[in-house]
Amino acid sequence: MELRTIGCVELNSIAVGMHAADEMLKAASVELVMARPTCPGRYIVVVTGDTGAVQSSVQVGCEIGADMVVDSFTIPSVHRDVIPALSGTSSLVKVNALGVIETCTAASCILAADAAAKAGQVHLIEIRMASGLAGKAFVVMTGDVGSVKASVDAGVHGVGDGGPVLSHVVIPSPSEALKAQLF
Structure with a gap:
């Protein structure tokens, strides 16, 4: 899988993070790079796909996460490293x-x-x-x-x-x- 655009949503809740990950994948044609719990009780979701799809997916993740969102981004042309x-x-x-x-x-x-x-x-x-x-x-x-x-x-x-x-x-x-x- 060649990654060009990635998007990420980091949340303060594992349960809400899993829900956000599921909705992000259903909302747009994106592929899951990573969805997992992190310390201290956070959850991170990283997706890839076309820029528009990734932006839509991240937006949905932020809407689902609401006040549980710690940080989010979209990088249209991520570095290969x-x-x-x-x-x-x-x-x-x-x-x-x-x-x-x-x-x-x-x-x-x-x-x-x-x-x-x-x-x-x-x-x-x-x-x-x-x-x-x-x-x-x-x-x-x-x-x-x-x-x-x-x-x-x-x-x-x-x-x-x-x-x-x-x-x-x-x-x-x-x-x-x-x-x-x-x-």
């Missing part, structure tokens, strides 16, 4: 400088990751969403120092009105022991 990083299937690459962006919501972390990947010559290593993180999320990327700095800055700004960025860092020359913990 986002889904592998999200699903833990990124390919092993040489780790140079590291960039990390930590956000308050899983949805805002996906926005940050997409903006970061589009801004520079970086490789997304991982997008970790909310599992064991009290609802927070983070993205880890690598590349040369200049690219990582530019990408982290773009990712921080790419969150826009979504959940706030809690912290971000560029590590110019990570230790071998830290690198070994990334994969």
